[in-house]
Amino acid sequence: MTEEKLAPPRGTRDFAPSEKLARDELVARLIKIFERYGFNPLETPAFENWSVLSAKNAGGEEILKEAYKLVDQGGRELGLRYDLTVPLCRFVASNPRLALPFKRYQIEKVWRDGPVSSQRWREFLQCDADIVGAASMIADAECLALANDFFTELGMPFLIKINNRKFLNGVLEAVGVELEKRVGALLSVDKLEKIGREKVVEELEKERGLNKNAARKLLEVLNSLSGLNAKEFFEKAGKILSGESGEGSEGLKELRELVRFLDEFGVSEKNFALDASLARGLTYYTGSVFEVVLIGSRVTASVAGGGRYDDLIKAFLGGTRSIPAVGISFGVDRILEALQAAGKTLGRKTVTSVFVIPVGEKTLKPALNTLRLLQSNGINCDVDLMQRGISKNLEYAGKQGVRFAVIIGEREVLEGVLTLRDLESGKEEKLFASEAVKRLKQTLKMDGD
Amino acid sequence: MTEEKLAPPRGTRDFAPSEKLARDELVARLIKIFERYGFNPLETPAFENWSVLSAKNAGGEEILKEAYKLVDQGGRELGLRYDLTVPLCRFVASNPRLALPFKRYQIEKVWRDGPVSSQRWREFLQCDADIVGAASMIADAECLALANDFFTELGMPFLIKINNRKFLNGVLEAVGVELEKRVGALLSVDKLEKIGREKVVEELEKERGLNKNAARKLLEVLNSLSGLNAKEFFEKAGKILSGESGEGSEGLKELRELVRFLDEFGVSEKNFALDASLARGLTYYTGSVFEVVLIGSRVTASVAGGGRYDDLIKAFLGGTRSIPAVGISFGVDRILEALQAAGKTLGRKTVTSVFVIPVGEKTLKPALNTLRLLQSNGINCDVDLMQRGISKNLEYAGKQGVRFAVIIGEREVLEGVLTLRDLESGKEEKLFASEAVKRLKQTLKMDGD
Numbered sequence: 001m002t003e004e005k006l007a008p009p010r011g012t013r014d015f016a017p018s019e020k021l022a023r024d025e026l027v028a029r030l031i032k033i034f035e036r037y038g039f040n041p042l043e044t045p046a047f048e049n050w051s052v053l054s055a056k057n058a059g060g061e062e063i064l065k066e067a068y069k070l071v072d073q074g075g076r077e078l079g080l081r082y083d084l085t086v087p088l089c090r091f092v093a094s095n096p097r098l099a100l101p102f103k104r105y106q107i108e109k110v111w112r113d114g115p116v117s118s119q120r121w122r123e124f125l126q127c128d129a130d131i132v133g134a135a136s137m138i139a140d141a142e143c144l145a146l147a148n149d150f151f152t153e154l155g156m157p158f159l160i161k162i163n164n165r166k167f168l169n170g171v172l173e174a175v176g177v178e179l180e181k182r183v184g185a186l187l188s189v190d191k192l193e194k195i196g197r198e199k200v201v202e203e204l205e206k207e208r209g210l211n212k213n214a215a216r217k218l219l220e221v222l223n224s225l226s227g228l229n230a231k232e233f234f235e236k237a238g239k240i241l242s243g244e245s246g247e248g249s250e251g252l253k254e255l256r257e258l259v260r261f262l263d264e265f266g267v268s269e270k271n272f273a274l275d276a277s278l279a280r281g282l283t284y285y286t287g288s289v290f291e292v293v294l295i296g297s298r299v300t301a302s303v304a305g306g307g308r309y310d311d312l313i314k315a316f317l318g319g320t321r322s323i324p325a326v327g328i329s330f331g332v333d334r335i336l337e338a339l340q341a342a343g344k345t346l347g348r349k350t351v352t353s354v355f356v357i358p359v360g361e362k363t364l365k366p367a368l369n370t371l372r373l374l375q376s377n378g379i380n381c382d383v384d385l386m387q388r389g390i391s392k393n394l395e396y397a398g399k400q401g402v403r404f405a406v407i408i409g410e411r412e413v414l415e416g417v418l419t420l421r422d423l424e425s426g427k428e429e430k431l432f433a434s435e436a437v438k439r440l441k442q443t444l445k446m447d448g449d
Numbered sequence: 450m451t452e453e454k455l456a457p458p459r460g461t462r463d464f465a466p467s468e469k470l471a472r473d474e475l476v477a478r479l480i481k482i483f484e485r486y487g488f489n490p491l492e493t494p495a496f497e498n499w500s501v502l503s504a505k506n507a508g509g510e511e512i513l514k515e516a517y518k519l520v521d522q523g524g525r526e527l528g529l530r531y532d533l534t535v536p537l538c539r540f541v542a543s544n545p546r547l548a549l550p551f552k553r554y555q556i557e558k559v560w561r562d563g564p565v566s567s568q569r570w571r572e573f574l575q576c577d578a579d580i581v582g583a584a585s586m587i588a589d590a591e592c593l594a595l596a597n598d599f600f601t602e603l604g605m606p607f608l609i610k611i612n613n614r615k616f617l618n619g620v621l622e623a624v625g626v627e628l629e630k631r632v633g634a635l636l637s638v639d640k641l642e643k644i645g646r647e648k649v650v651e652e653l654e655k656e657r658g659l660n661k662n663a664a665r666k667l668l669e670v671l672n673s674l675s676g677l678n679a680k681e682f683f684e685k686a687g688k689i690l691s692g693e694s695g696e697g698s699e700g701l702k703e704l705r706e707l708v709r710f711l712d713e714f715g716v717s718e719k720n721f722a723l724d725a726s727l728a729r730g731l732t733y734y735t736g737s738v739f740e741v742v743l744i745g746s747r748v749t750a751s752v753a754g755g756g757r758y759d760d761l762i763k764a765f766l767g768g769t770r771s772i773p774a775v776g777i778s779f780g781v782d783r784i785l786e787a788l789q790a791a792g793k794t795l796g797r798k799t800v801t802s803v804f805v806i807p808v809g810e811k812t813l814k815p816a817l818n819t820l821r822l823l824q825s826n827g828i829n830c831d832v833d834l835m836q837r838g839i840s841k842n843l844e845y846a847g848k849q850g851v852r853f854a855v856i857i858g859e860r861e862v863l864e865g866v867l868t869l870r871d872l873e874s875g876k877e878e879k880l881f882a883s884e885a886v887k888r889l890k891q892t893l894k895m896d897g898d
Contacts, residue, residue, distance in 0.1 A: 005501065006543035006765060008494045009527055014540050017489035017553065024490060036824045038801040038831030040466035041473060045457045045572050046495060046529075046558060047517075052454065068496075070519045070529075072571075073562050078458055080495075080519075091463050094455035099848050101834050104466065109495060113522050122521075123494050134834040138813075142834065264814045266821055316455060352487040364587075365713045372715055375485045382487030385550050385583040385591065399548055 011113075011122025018349050018401075023125070025347035026332055026339075027107055030127045033150045034105035037142060039129045042104040044087040050077035057315035058086045060283030062187070066112040080111040084128045085284070085309065085327060092132050092323065093316035100133025100323070119301045119334060128306075130327030132313070137254055140288045140308060141261030143328040147292055147304050148267045150330070156338060157295040158303075160272040164255045165285050165307070170241045170248010171276070175217040177210055183283055184208040189222065190279035225276035230259050233274045254287055284309040288326060298341040304330045349401030353444050356383040357393045359409040367408040370418055370433055374406070377437050379444065398423050404440060460562075460571025467798050467850075472574070474796035475781055475788075476556055479576045482599045483554035486591060488578045491553040493536040499526035506764035507535050509732030511636070515561040529560040533577045534733070534758065534776060541581050541772065542765035549582025549772070568750045568783060577755075579776030581762070586703055589737045589757060590710030592777040596741055596753050597716045599779070605787060606744040607752075609721040613704050614734050614756070619690045619697010620725070624666040626659055632732055633657040638671070639728035674725035679708050682723045703736055733758040737775060747790040753779045798850030802893050805832040806842045808858040816857040819867055819882055823855070826886050828893065847872050853889060 008014050015023060031041075047070065054064055059082055068080040081087055084106045092098060107127045116122060129146060131139040144160055151158040165186065172182045188203045195203075197219055204215040221240055225233060234256060241248040255274065262272060280289040287308035294303055306328035313323040339346060354374055358367035371381045382402065384393050390407060397405050407419040412430070420436050421428045422443075431439065457463050464472060480490075496519065503513055508531055517529040530536055533555045541547060556576045565571060578595060580588040593609055600607040614635065621631045637652045644652075646668055653664040670689055674682060683705060690697040704723065711721060729738040736757035743752055755777035762772040788795060803823055807816035820830045831851065833842050839856065846854055856868040861879070869885050870877045871892075880888065 005498055006539055009496055009498055009525065010521070010523065012494035012496070014494070014543075015492035016540075016544070017491060020490040020492050023492070035800040035829045038799075038804075038829055040800050041469040042466060043464040043469050043472070045461035045463070046560070047458055047461070047572075049454055049458055068519050068521070070517050072459070072517070074459065076458060090455055094463075095465070099845060103831070111495070123496075131834065136834060136836065139834045142832070264817050266817065350487075351484040351489050355487075368713050368715065380484050380487055382552070383591070385580065385585060385588045387585065396548060 009122075011116040013121065013123070018347075021347035021349070021351070022336060022345070023332060023347075026336060027125075027127065029153070030107070030150065030330055030332075031105070033146055033153075034127075034129050036149070037103075037129070037146050039103045039105040042088065042091065042106045043108065044081075044084075044091055044106070046109070047078040047080050048087060048090065050079050052090050052316075053079045053082065053086060055086070055315055057284055057309075057312050058089075059083060063112070063282065066114040068111050068113050082112050083110055083282075084108060084126050084329070085130070085312070088128075088130055088132070088327075089309075089313045089316055089325070092313050092325075098132075101139070102132040103130070104132075105129045119299065119337070121333060125332045127330040127332055128327055130306075130325060132325040133323055134326070135310070135324040137257040137288070138261045140258050140290075140326045141265050141267075143306060143326060144258075144262060144272070144290060145265035145267055147328055147330075148265075148271055151292060151294075151304075152271075154335070154339075155344070156297070156335075156342065158271065158292055159295055160267075160290055160292050161275040161278050162255070162258065162272055162288065162290045163275050163278040164251040164258075164288055165279070166247045166251025166287055167237065167241075167255060168248075168251070168276070168279060170244045170246075170251055171221055172218065173244045173248060174240055174242075175221055176214045177218065181209055185210060185218070186279040187281060187283070189218070189277055190281050192219075192222075192277045222277045225274075228274070230269070230274060233276075237276070251287065258288060280305060280307055284312045286310045290328070294338050297338045299334050299338040301334060302331070303334045303338065304328055352380050352382045352397075352400065352402045354379055354381045354404045354406055354440065355393065355397035355400075355402045356381055356406045357390060357408065358384060359390055359407060361410060363408050363410060363413055366413050367406075370406060370408060373433055374437065374440065377441060379437070379440055394421070394423070403444070406436065458571075460565040462570065462572070467796075470796035470798070470800070471785060471794070472781060472796075475785060476574075476576065478602070479556070479599065479779055479781075480554070482595055482602075483576075483578050485598070486552075486578070486595050488552045488554040491537065491540065491555045492557065493530075493533075493540055493555070495558070496527040496529050497536060497539065499528045501539050501765075502528045502531065502535060504535070504764055506733055506758075506761050507538075508532060512561070512731065515563040517560050517562050531561050532559055532731075533557060533575050533778070534579070534761070537577075537579055537581070537776075538758075538762045538765055538774070541762050541774075547581075550588070551581040552579070553581075554578045568748065568786070570782060574781045576779040576781055577776055579755075579774060581774040582772055583775070584759070584773040586706040586737070587710045589707050589739075589775045590714050590716075592755060592775060593707075593711060593721065593739060594714035594716055596777055596779075597714075597720055600741060600743075600753075601720075603784070603788075604793070605746070605784075605791065607720065607741055608744055609716075609739055609741050610724040610727050611704070611707065611721055611737065611739045612724050612727040613700035613707075613737055614728070615696045615700025615736055616686070616690075616704060617697075617700070617725070617728060619693045619695075619700055620670055621667065622693045622697065623689055623691075624670055625663045626667065630658055634659060634667070635728040636730060636732070638667070638726055639730050641668075641671070641726045671726045674723075677723070679718070679723060682725075686725070700736065707737060729754060729756055733761045735759045739777070743787050746787045748783050748787040750783060751780070752783045752787065753777055801829050801831045801846075801849065801851045803828055803830045803853045803855055803889065804842065804846035804849075804851045805830055805855045806839060806857065807833060808839055808856060810859060812857050812859060812862055815862050816855075819855060819857060822882055823886065823889065826890060828886070828889055843870070843872070852893070855885065 204210045285307040289307035291302040292304035308326040310324040356371045358364045405421040417430045653659040734756040738756035740751040741753035757775040759773040805820045854870040866879045
C-alpha cells in the first residue's frame with residue numbers, strides 16, 4: 001500500500017501514545033471541572049438520522065453542507081454529527097420525563113467535511129457542558145464561571161467575549177435591516193475579525209441583500225461599541241437601541257443580568273469583555289453568545305464558545321413546548337496547540353513506571369512474580385517480551401520514558417533479591433522485593449505530586 | 450418530529466447519565482488494568498480510507514459487507530472502522546520508526562451495519578489491548594493474564610477459551626480438507642456453539658464445499674477433543690495430527706508454550722480451557738485465538754476475545770516486512786449487561802455531592818461563595834438555577850441522587866452559618882462553612898472507600 005493510503009484520511013489524525021496521554025490529561029481536567037459544577041455525562045451515537053441534523057433551527061444550511069452523509073442497509077439516511085448540541089436537544093426531546101434543569105457534559109468526536117487547515121480538522125473532539133431548562137442568566141453565568149475556572153487553572157491568559165443575539169437583532173433593526181435578513185447578517189458580522197471590515201460590508205450587500213447605507217451604518221455602530229467597559233457599553237448601547245421594538249432592549253437587559261451574575265460567581269471583570277461584533281457562526285443561538293480567546297497565543301481562533309439556544313428543543317418537539325438551553329463547548333485540539341506553542345507540556349510520556357528484565361535461565365517465573373507484586377502495589381509494569389539482553393532492554397525502556405528497570409538474573413534469584421536501576425540517574429541497588437516496592441512507591445508518588 | 454425520528458438511529462443507543470457513569474466506571478477499570486501491564490493509549494480516526502478497511506488480510510468479505518461507507522467532498526471513498534485492529538496495523542505500517550514491541554490500548558467506538566439484537570449493536574465500544582512486534586507466546590499469555598486480572602477483580606466467574614488457527618489448519622488437513630477451503634471451514638466451525646452441529650455440517654458441505662465425509666470427520670475430531678484437561682488435550686491432539694505437513698504441529702507447540710507462560714504469569718488452570726472448536730469469526734487470525742465467556746450469566750456471547758494476526762501489518766507494508774502481533778478486545782456493552790443481570794451496579798447515580806439552595810433576598814452571593822468554597826475543597830456542587838422554593842429544590846436534588854443539600858437563607862447569612870441537610874437521613878445541622886467542609890469531606894470520603 002502506498003504511503004498516502006497509509007496516512008489517516010484527509011483532515012483526520014492519529015494520536016500516538018505521548019500525544020494521546022496529553023489529550024487524555026486535558027480531557028480529565030475538563031471532566032473534573034464539569035463535575036465540580038454538577039454536570040453529568042451523556043453519550044449519544046456518532047451518527048443521527050438526517051432529519052435530525054437537518055431539522056429546522058438546527059445547525060443551519062452552512063454547516064449541513066459540511067456534514068458527512070451515509071445510508072444504512074435499510075436505506076435510512078444518516079449523517080455524522082457536526083456538533084453535540086443537536087444530539088443533546090434530540091435526546092431531551094425524546095425523554096419528556098427528564099428532570100429539569102438537566103445539566104450534562106459530553107466529550108465526543110464530531111465531523112465536518114470542510115476546508116482543512118492547521119486549526120481546522122474534519123474530525124475533532126468537542127467537550128461540551130450544557131444546561132437545559134433554565135431560562136435565567138444565572139445558567140449562562142455558570143457556563144462562563146466554569147470556563148473561567150478552567151482557563152485560570154490551566155495558567156493561560158484568556159478573555160471571555162460576550163454578546164447577545166437579541167441585542168444584535170435590536171441593533172440590526174435600529175440601523176434598518178429587515179427582519180428576514182437579520183440571521184444572514186449576523187453570520188456575516190461574525191466574520192469581522194477573520195475577513196475584515198471591507199469584506200464583511202461586501203458580503204452584507206451582495207450575499208445578505210442589505211443596502212449600502214445599512215451595512216456601513218451597522219459596522220459603524222458595532223465599532224462605536226468596541227473597547228468599552230461594561231458601564232460605558234450599556235450606556236451607549238441603550239442610546240443606539242432607542243426606538244427599536246423591544247427585542248434589542250431585552251437582549252441588553254439579559255447582558256446586564258449576565259454581568260451581574262458573573263460578579264456573584266466571582267468571575268473577575270478583567271477576564272471578560274462585552275463584544276458587540278461577536279455573533280457565532282451557528283444559526284441556532286437565540287440570546288447570549290460567548291467565546292473564549294487566548295491572549296498572546298499563536299492560536300488566534302477561539303478555544304471555547306457557546307451560547308443560548310432557546311428554540312432548538314422546541315423545534316424537535318414540533319413546537320408544542322419550549323425548553324430554554326445554554327451551553328459552552330471547549331476545543332481540545334486548539335487548547336493543546338496553544339499549550340504546546342507556549343512550551344507547556346501536559347501528561348506523561350508513558351504509563352509505565354517499571355520495566356522488568358529477566359536475565360538468564362529460569363528467571364522468567366521469579367521475574368513475573370516480581371511484576372505481579374509491583375502491579376498489586378499499584379505500580380504499572382512492562383516486561384521483556386523479546387528475550388533480549390540487558391543493554392537492549394535498558395535502551396528500549398529508556399527510549400519509552402520508563403523511569404525504573406528491575407533486573408532479575410540468576411544471581412538475584414539465588415540471593416532472593418532484585419536489582420533496581422533508576423534510568424534517570426543510572427543508580428543501581430540490590431534490594432529485597434519488599435524494599436523495592438517501598439522505594440518505588442515513595443519515588444513515584446513524589447513525582448506525581 | 451415524530452417519536453421514531455427522535456429515537457437514536459436503529460442499532461444505536463443514547464446513554465443517559467446514570468448509564469454513562471456505569472460505562473465510564475467500567476472503562477476506567479479496564480484502563481487501570483491496561484496501564485498496569487504497560488499498555489499506552491492510541492487514538493485513530495473514526496473512518497479510514499476504504500482501501501485500508503478492504504485491504505488483503507484485513508477483516509475479510511463478511512465484515513466488509515457490514516461496514517458503513519461514506520464519500521467525502523473530495524470524492525474519497527471512506528468507511529467507518531469495524532474494529533480497532535485494522536487501524537492499529539495501518540498506524541504501525543505508517544510509522545516505520547516505532548520502537549517494538551509496541552503495546553497500545555485503544556478505547557473507541559466501532560460500527561457494523563449488521564443485524565440488530567439485544568447483544569448486537571450497530572455502534573459499540575471496543576476496548577483493545579495489543580502487542581505489536583513480539584512473536585513469542587509470552588505476549589499472548591500477557592494478553593490473557595490481563596484479562597484474567599480484569600474478570601477476577603470484577604468478581605464475575607469466567608472461562609478463557611483458547612485455540613490456535615495453525616493447529617486447526619492441521620486438523621483440517623488431517624481430515625482431508627483442501628488448503629483453499631480451510632479459512633471458510635474455520636469460519637463455519639466457529640458457529641458450532643451458536644447454530645449447532647447439524648447446521649455446521651450442512652454449511653461446511655453446501656457453502657464451504659467440503660465433502661460429507663470430511664465435514665463429519667472434522668466435527669467428530671473436534672468433539673473428541675472437548676472436555677479434556679491440557680495434558681489429555683495435548684496427547685490426543687498429537688495423535689490426530691499424525692501425518693499432517695507441520696503447520697498443525699507448530700500450532701500445537703504454540704499452545705503448549707502458551708499454557709506454560711500462563712502458568713508463569715500465575716493464571717490459574719481453572720480459569721482457562723483448550724477448546725478445539727473455537728475459531729473466531731475474523732479472517733485475519735494466524736495463530737492463537739481466544740475468547741472469554743462468563744459462567745452462569747444471561748450473557749452467553751463472549752465478553753472478550755482476540756488472537757494473533759502475524760500477517761496483517763505485512764499486508765499494509767506491501768509484503769516487504771513481517772511484524773507479528775497479538776491482542777485482546779473487551780466488550781463493554783456485554784460486560785455491563787452481565788453485571789446488570791447479576792444485580793451488580795457500577796458507578797455513581799450522579800457526580801454531584803452537594804446541592805446549594807439560596808433562600809430569600811440577597812442570599813445568592815453568599816450561596817455562591819459557599820459553592821466556591823466547597824468546590825475548592827474538591828466537593829462537586831450544583832446550585833439552584835430556577836429560583837425555586839426549598840421543598841422543590843430538595844425534591845429535585847433527591848431525585849438526582851444528590852446526598853447533601855446546603856441551605857443558605859437570610860437568617861443563615863446574618864448568623865454567618867449554613868444549614869447542612871443529609872438527604873439520606875433527613876438530618877439537618879447549622880454549621881460554620883469550615884465545619885461543613887470538614888464534615889462533608891469525611892462523609893464523602895467514607896462513601897468512596
